[in-house]
Amino acid sequence: MSQTMTTDSEAGTDSAAGVVLPRTPNREKIMQVVIPISALLLAILGWHLLVTINQIPRYILPGPVDVAVALFTDSSTLWPAMLVTIRITLMALALALIGGVGLAILLVQSRLLELALFPFAVVLQVTPIIAIAPLLLIYAPDTQTALLICAFLVAFFPILSNMAQGLKSVDHNLLNLFELYGASGWQTLLFLKIPAAMPYFMAGLRIGGGLALIAAVVAEFAAGSAGQGAGLAFRLIESQYRMNLPRMFVCLIMLCGIGISIFGLTSLISWLTLHRWHESAIRREN
Amino acid sequence: MTDIAVSTIPGAASEAVRRSVVSMRDVSKVFSNGTLALKGMTLDVQAGEFISLLGPSGCGKSTALRIIAGLGAPSSGSIDWPSSKINSKGLPEGDVGFVFQDPTLMPWATVFDNVYLPLKLRGVTRAAAREAVMDNLAAVGLADFARSFPRELSGGMRMRVSIARAMVTRPKLLLMDEPFAALDEITRQKLNDDVLRLWQQHGVTVIFVTHSVYESAYLSSRIVVMRARPGQVFADMKISQPAGRDNAYRVSEGYRQTCQDVSDALQRAIGAGETH
Numbered sequence: 001m002s003q004t005m006t007t008d009s010e011a012g013t014d015s016a017a018g019v020v021l022p023r024t025p026n027r028e029k030i031m032q033v034v035i036p037i038s039a040l041l042l043a044i045l046g047w048h049l050l051v052t053i054n055q056i057p058r059y060i061l062p063g064p065v066d067v068a069v070a071l072f073t074d075s076s077t078l079w080p081a082m083l084v085t086i087r088i089t090l091m092a093l094a095l096a097l098i099g100g101v102g103l104a105i106l107l108v109q110s111r112l113l114e115l116a117l118f119p120f121a122v123v124l125q126v127t128p129i130i131a132i133a134p135l136l137l138i139y140a141p142d143t144q145t146a147l148l149i150c151a152f153l154v155a156f157f158p159i160l161s162n163m164a165q166g167l168k169s170v171d172h173n174l175l176n177l178f179e180l181y182g183a184s185g186w187q188t189l190l191f192l193k194i195p196a197a198m199p200y201f202m203a204g205l206r207i208g209g210g211l212a213l214i215a216a217v218v219a220e221f222a223a224g225s226a227g228q229g230a231g232l233a234f235r236l237i238e239s240q241y242r243m244n245l246p247r248m249f250v251c252l253i254m255l256c257g258i259g260i261s262i263f264g265l266t267s268l269i270s271w272l273t274l275h276r277w278h279e280s281a282i283r284r285e286n
Numbered sequence: 287m288t289d290i291a292v293s294t295i296p297g298a299a300s301e302a303v304r305r306s307v308v309s310m311r312d313v314s315k316v317f318s319n320g321t322l323a324l325k326g327m328t329l330d331v332q333a334g335e336f337i338s339l340l341g342p343s344g345c346g347k348s349t350a351l352r353i354i355a356g357l358g359a360p361s362s363g364s365i366d367w368p369s370s371k372i373n374s375k376g377l378p379e380g381d382v383g384f385v386f387q388d389p390t391l392m393p394w395a396t397v398f399d400n401v402y403l404p405l406k407l408r409g410v411t412r413a414a415a416r417e418a419v420m421d422n423l424a425a426v427g428l429a430d431f432a433r434s435f436p437r438e439l440s441g442g443m444r445m446r447v448s449i450a451r452a453m454v455t456r457p458k459l460l461l462m463d464e465p466f467a468a469l470d471e472i473t474r475q476k477l478n479d480d481v482l483r484l485w486q487q488h489g490v491t492v493i494f495v496t497h498s499v500y501e502s503a504y505l506s507s508r509i510v511v512m513r514a515r516p517g518q519v520f521a522d523m524k525i526s527q528p529a530g531r532d533n534a535y536r537v538s539e540g541y542r543q544t545c546q547d548v549s550d551a552l553q554r555a556i557g558a559g560e561t562h
């Protein structure tokens with residue numbers, strides 16, 4: 001068999017990999033959008049009917065219309081509060097990302113550091129961080145900082161532990177390959193360990209994003225800030241004291257909106273990074 | 287324990303003149319759990335040889351290959367590279383290519399980037415490496431798949447990417463550890479031809495670990511049979527068959543005889559490992 005034969009006969013066995021884009025049928029696509037939205041609208045309608053038919057008073061269960069009205073009338077106090085909560089959550093998440101990823105890299109580079117930091121990691125991980133919020137309030141210069149530290153600590157651990165796990169779970173054969181080609185420690189980190197850790201990092205990011213919001217809210221319950229710096233959690237408690245249920249619902253809906261946005265954003269980042277190669281982001285085709 | 291020479295190569299006098307690529311001298315390897323994987327293994331690899339390494343499972347073939355590649359130092363003995371420049375770690379950097387049993391590709395990188403890796407680690411820019419990478423992809427018939435990701439390829443295609451990557455640095459020595467064990471017979475034969483072609487075109491020296499007597503007889507210019515417990519060279523045979531190997535060779539008497547000899551030696555090697 002000649003050499004050209006060998007290369008030409010390629011098409012015979014394994015060049016059959018198609019380049020046709022996977023496509024969901026249109027009907028399926030429409031259903032994917034229409035059904036969840038209709039279900040949501042139906043639920044809201046049901047809520048409205050429940051309230052109007054049973055004539056439930058507004059201070060026990062406000063209807064969707066009351067909530068919508070409250071969204072407009074209270075917007076001057078609620079929007080700034082929402083921005084405060086968003087800012088704390090995002091800043092905490094950003095700090096947690098920098099700290100978690102940075103520390104994870106240091107940990108896998110230095111066994112000494114890993115051993116030394118191990119007890120601290122265990123203590124901080126098993127302690128419900130929220131429980132130290134009152135203590136933070138004493139030490140932090142202001143409430144905002146205390147909230148930030150609290151949300152940071154909560155988001156930090158899932159990111160750190162996922163990233164460290166990811167950096168360590170590199171295919172040993174690939175490590176051998178890098179060693180064979182005389183790769184430096186930095187090259188191995190940059191071109192091998194960090195890319196290999198991406199799926200783990202993304203899982204940490206999604207968990208950390210959700211937890212940062214929860215921590216920002218719970219810590220504010222504990223801290224009870226007021227005035228300019230008040231976030232949604234404080235407005236929620238405040239509305240509860242005043243029995244202003246429509247406003248409480250608006251606060252909850254806003255928190256839900258932030259949660260959805262963070263989840264959507266982190267999922268999008270995760271998909272953009274992984275969709276070409278990682279099983280978790282790839283549609284099964286067989 | 288004694289090595290048996292099944293056949294001697296004609297013109298053995300010129301043997302000394304031929305350059306050694308690498309020579310293992312009395313190499314032993316004890317793992318941290320006490321396993322004695324190799325004991326006093328000596329192997330002289332001449333430039334241009336295609337050596338198949340055969341032996342019972344667990345006799346230390348992979349270990350020997352890894353030690354040659356500098357992945358894990360020997361417990362005693364030495365590895366010499368008479369004709370290579372040696373780096374600070376005692377390794378001939380860039381002179382060795384390794385094809386593992388699994389393709390061992392980076393799933394997040396395209397086929398191009400996987401083959402580019404060895405050059406990238408040496409600091410060659412993408413632009414400067416493009417031609418070499420594409421040439422090597424073309425040599426294994428995958429030029430059209432440069433932008434695919436490993437998961438989009440079949441098992442045989444992934445293995446060929448791995449071969450292209452090993453060849454991209456133009457190594458003097460190509461180490462292959464049961465590279466085609468997981469493939470079907472047809473793909474395996476095709477890849478055997480690919481490897482033979484690379485060997486002939488580039489004059490690379492090959493050490494090829496395999497479990498298949500037929501594969502070794504088809505490919506090799508020399509077959510080294512190892513025994514287990516302790517792992518060392520049991521038989522060393524030169525195969526004086528024509529260089530041009532094709533389907534006709536697969537049915538020739540010379541091929542049949544080689545298979546027979548290798549198979550016998552392997553049986554004796556297995557026996558030696560058990561009676562010990």
Ligand SMILES: Nc1ncnc2c1ncn2[C@@H]1O[C@H](COP(=O)(O)OP(=O)(O)OP(=O)(O)O)[C@@H](O)[C@H]1O
Binds near residue numbers: 347
């Ligand atoms: N990392 C390790 N730690 C301890 N023992 C090991 C290690 N790697 C290999 N061994 C032992 O060394 C011996 C040789 O192993 P090796 O993988 O080299 O065998 P092999 O000839 O390649 O076998 P196979 O044909 O099955 O691949 C075996 O007994 C194995 O158990």
Ligand SMILES: [Mg+2]
Binds near residue numbers: 347348349463
């Ligand atoms: Mg092996």
